[in-house]
Amino acid sequence: MDLDLNELVERVRRHIGRKGPFCVKTIEKGALLKFCSAVGETNPLYVDEDYARTTVYGGLIAPPTYLSVFSEACAGTLVKDLPFTRFLHTDDVIESYLPIRVGDVITAQGVLADVFAKTGRRGPLLFQAVDITLTNQRDERVAKITVLTAHHQ
Amino acid sequence: MTAVSSIHDIRPGNVVPVLRKIVERADLVRYAGASDDYTYLHWDRPRVQEEGFPDVIVHGWLTFAYMCQAVSAWIPRELADMQTYSVRYLRTLHPGIIDCSGRVLDVKQGENGRSIQLELWATDVDGQVATSGQMRLVAPPADPAG
Numbered sequence: 003m004d005l006d007l008n009e010l011v012e013r014v015r016r017h018i019g020r021k022g023p024f025c026v027k028t029i030e031k032g033a034l035l036k037f038c039s040a041v042g043e044t045n046p047l048y049v050d051e052d053y054a055r056t057t058v059y060g061g062l063i064a065p066p067t068y069l070s071v072f073s074e075a076c077a078g079t080l081v082k083d084l085p086f087t088r089f090l091h092t093d094d095v096i097e098s099y100l101p102i103r104v105g106d107v108i109t110a111q112g113v114l115a116d117v118f119a120k121t122g123r124r125g126p127l128l129f130q131a132v133d134i135t136l137t138n139q140r141d142e143r144v145a146k147i148t149v150l151t152a153h154h155q
Numbered sequence: 156m157t158a159v160s161s162i163h164d165i166r167p168g169n170v171v172p173v174l175r176k177i178v179e180r181a182d183l184v185r186y187a188g189a190s191d192d193y194t195y196l197h198w199d200r201p202r203v204q205e206e207g208f209p210d211v212i213v214h215g216w217l218t219f220a221y222m223c224q225a226v227s228a229w230i231p232r233e234l235a236d237m238q239t240y241s242v243r244y245l246r247t248l249h250p251g252i253i254d255c256s257g258r259v260l261d262v263k264q265g266e267n268g269r270s271i272q273l274e275l276w277a278t279d280v281d282g283q284v285a286t287s288g289q290m291r292l293v294a295p296p297a298d299p300a301g
Contacts (some may be wrong), residue, residue, distance in 0.1 A: 034220040040189035041220040057233050066237050070216040091215050095241035
């Protein structure tokens, strides 16, 4: 095989710090309810506005993994010229700072945070970690998602 | 369900009650639409079978959602909020049974409230762990007036 993994890692590492496009989404109640229905989520905190208002959250909030709607758009496009065509999604890490609420306007942006290599059972794997930062309309940091993918032949 | 009524009932070693999901291919199509994730691995059965998989692959984020549900069904978010939560996808999951559970590793009382560290897992129909995870829940300090 003529792939020099170390050379490849070095080349891709030069892109660390590269930022992706801003993804802006308004959090809509209908979209949240549809998401809850798709994951079988019946917790009234996410689906019953009257109940949610009586809780410490004061209104409907998004379920904990709803922020995945930002992961594909933000994490997928940072480094394009890889010699690998396939990838596995290996890890997701969420740090939540504030609840996401109906009506929030969330801006997300991914940044290439790390690149490293490992040799797996099926050959070389190039790992990329993308940190996606989410902020709301008041410029408050809402969450950080780290998406780790392993790219291979 | 089996929700606790007080955060003080949670102790190290406690097991997260198993949440069983029986996933159908239609659930993956539904999730694709709701999450805007149209990766073919989750719906194009002939193509994934050509690639050697037995069936379409359950979205990792969908399994993650189920794992979070297992926790919040037991420790309601009204008692303690999820601050840091993560998963590692160890093997692919396919339509069928997914069981989500976990264990309390540590409980700490600090100035900023009570922190609960959990390890989580989702197992496939054979009981093999397909996704592992970690979660830290934080309950705010009790209201001194309350």
